[in-house]
Amino acid sequence: GAGVSQSPSNKVTEKGKDVELRCDPISGHTALYWYRQSLGQGLEFLIYFQGNSAPDKSGLPSDRFSAERTGGSVSTLTIQRTQQEDSAVYLCASSLDQGPYEQYFGPGTRLTVT
C-alpha cells in the first residue's frame, strides 16, 4: 500500500514568511508524528497526534510553530514568521497505536529560509 507522503518536497521561503507543510499518513494509522532534522544532525521530536486525544506539543520549539490534524488523517505543520534557524528537513511519521509500534517515515520536506 501507499506509504507516508509529504508535500512539498522542497520549500524555499524568505525570512518572515509563513509556510505550511503537509503530511498524509498511512491509511488506518491513528498516530502521527512530526520530527525535524537539521543538517547532519539527529531527529528532534516536534508534535504527536493520537486519535482524538489532545496532541503532545512538548517538542515545538516556539509559539511560531503549530500543527493540526483534520479528520484523523492529514496533518499540516505551520511555521509563522520563519527564521533562518528553521531551515531543516521536516519529517512526518505514522504508526498504529496498538502495535506493532514501528513508525513509518515520509520522505520529508526540505525547508530553506533565506
Place this chain on the structure above:
Amino acid sequence: GENVEQHPSTLSVQEGDSAVIKCTYSDSASNYFPWYKQELGKRPQLIIDIRSNVGEKKDQRIAVTLNKTAKHFSLHITETQPEDSAVYFCAASIVGGAQKLVFGQGTRLTINP
C-alpha cells in the same frame, strides 16, 4: 524527560568485519527501542527493534541487545557489506504512554572494501 546518548559518532570498519553501536537512555519507563538506518538523502527506515521484555533480538546479520538495569542497548552488524554504509540512529520511547521517539545523535558507519 528522556535523553538518549549514542556512540561512536563515526565508525569505519573493513568489509566483512563486525560493527557495534551503543546507546544509553535515561528514563527507566522507556520500553521500546528501535534502530533506524538513514542513507544519504533518504528517509529513516527501521532495521530492528526490541521491547523491554526481551534481552536480545536477531535478524540475519543484525542483532540488538538490551540491558535494562544499566539502561543501555547496542546494535551489532556482522559480516558487514558496503551497502551497510549509512547513518544509524537509536531511539527510545514509551509505548502505551508518550510514544514519541527520542533519538540518539546518530552514527555514520562507513564500510571500507
